Amino acid sequence: MGIIAWIVLGLLAGMIAKMLVPGRDGHGLVITTLIGIAGALLGGFLASRVFHVAGVQGFFNLSTWVCAIAGAAVLLVAYHLVARNGGRSYRRR
Template identity: 35%
Template sequence: MGIIWTIILGFIIGLIAKLLHPGKENMGFIMTVLLGIGGAFTAGVVGQALGWYQAGEGAGFIASVIAAIVLLVIYGKIRQK
């Protein structure tokens, strides 16, 4: 069940990041899920290592969306070249 929740939350985080980021990236379902999972993983590692929040806190979700937006910007820059 943990993998299913990871995919669902990754998709939601990826969708929110794509909605908040200006511009249009042609990403399919799988890339959106991977974007969200990558953002959640990055935010989790950095946020918990720096002591900003603990696992399961609401700040982690917000940080995941922000990290996913950063990954989306990086993806867009790489894709342009």
Template identity: 45%
Template sequence: MGIIAMIIIGLIAGAIARLLVPGKEDFGWIATIVLGIIGGYVGGTLGSLVFAPHKFSVHPPVSHTFLGAIVGAVIVLVIYKFVKARV
């Protein structure tokens, strides 16, 4: 079940990141899933560096992991666009 959840969250996070970053990219849905999964890794790593574990005693209504995946996917997409423009 973990792999299916990772794919679904990756797809949603990647799609939201593509909506937030201006410009058009010719990604298919598989590349969008990969973008979201890599974004989840980047967002999770940055989140663990910035926030102390167990800092919040009450769980937020939206999972911070999902928000981290969106932020990470936006960062990865911006870096991708920057590198693609430079090449």
């Protein structure tokens, strides 16, 4: 699968993951797209290794989409956990 297909897959997977993961959304479309692309790459890589999906047919395979959405959701949850503190320190004044 080409890089453009992974970007499109990542954009869509990020948007779907954003709908599935509860919580306040303090980020916009750019962060969602980047998280989705990273999740799609991770999920697509795992799908190609686990389900043996290869080539251009991998874009239309359901297992690739499920893994891409799951990868994006995991990364989105991790982002929420890191961004929850908003860069504040743990010291109290």
